[in-house]
Amino acid sequence: MANGELIVITGPSGVGKGTLVKLLLAHHPELSVSTSATTRAPREGEVEGKDYYFLSSEEFETMIENGEFLEWAKYTGNYYGTPKKAVEEQLQAGKKVILEIEVVGARKVQESFPEATRIFILPPSLPVLEQRLEKRGKDDPKAIEQRLAEAKTEIAAAEEFDYAIVNDDIDRSLIELEKIIFQ
Ligand SMILES: Nc1nc2c(ncn2[C@@H]2O[C@H](COP(=O)(O)OP(=O)(O)O)[C@@H](O)[C@H]2O)c(=O)[nH]1
Numbered sequence: 001m002a003n004g005e006l007i008v009i010t011g012p013s014g015v016g017k018g019t020l021v022k023l024l025l026a027h028h029p030e031l032s033v034s035t036s037a038t039t040r041a042p043r044e045g046e047v048e049g050k051d052y053y054f055l056s057s058e059e060f061e062t063m064i065e066n067g068e069f070l071e072w073a074k075y076t077g078n079y080y081g082t083p084k085k086a087v088e089e090q091l092q093a094g095k096k097v098i099l100e101i102e103v104v105g106a107r108k109v110q111e112s113f114p115e116a117t118r119i120f121i122l123p124p125s126l127p128v129l130e131q132r133l134e135k136r137g138k139d140d141p142k143a144i145e146q147r148l149a150e151a152k153t154e155i156a157a158a159e160e161f162d163y164a165i166v167n168d169d170i171d172r173s174l175i176e177l178e179k180i181i182f183q
């Protein structure tokens, strides 16, 4: 049996999940962060195999058919999924493994890993979330609109998760996250 620990960090796009995970890893390099697969086009500067495995829809669907995902979901028109093998290897090596994923996939993790720790990151408000997505400057106006539309239903699901952190001040959020992960 695996003796590591699975930690799921979820919440709407633009809330700061990626920023928090990056900081967490910088402070705790012993943590393992899963690299997801997606059919979304790479953004400028994103690196294959580091930010994501960038796949065609056909490649992604083949992986689904072969049962190679721990979870997957379709989000704003693209597939996103967690390759199972790497996560299992890290868990077997006794690592704490972080998944940074959207809400539908996070919900599915509960089915295969009921013992996972599941953390929801909330924005201080919807206008602040919109400002963050705009300021980040990585998505066109239509993509931002879709992400905000998703955010409303995602935020409504926050109570399903084990912990919620309002990501207002980033340093305080990081401390809260550390407390949960290393309690
Ligand atoms: N279900 C699932 N969601 C993922 C996975 N990888 C990333 N996501 C989520 O998909 C959403 C969109 O990701 P992305 O296009 O990279 O936008 P960003 O995370 O807002 O920069 C975000 O909420 C991610 O957390 C995955 O493997 N599975």
Ligand SMILES: Nc1ncnc2c1ncn2[C@@H]1O[C@H](COP(=O)(O)OP(=O)(O)O)[C@@H](O)[C@H]1O
Pocket (backbone or CB within 6 Å): 011, 012, 013, 014, 015, 016, 017, 018, 019, 020, 132, 133, 135, 136, 167, 168, 169, 170, 173
């Ligand atoms: N606590 C915070 N206060 C202000 N800005 C933040 C905070 N956390 C993240 N950001 C900024 O918000 C934007 C979205 O953060 P990001 O980590 O990319 O979100 P996600 O991975 O959830 O989509 C980025 O420009 C990031 O620098």
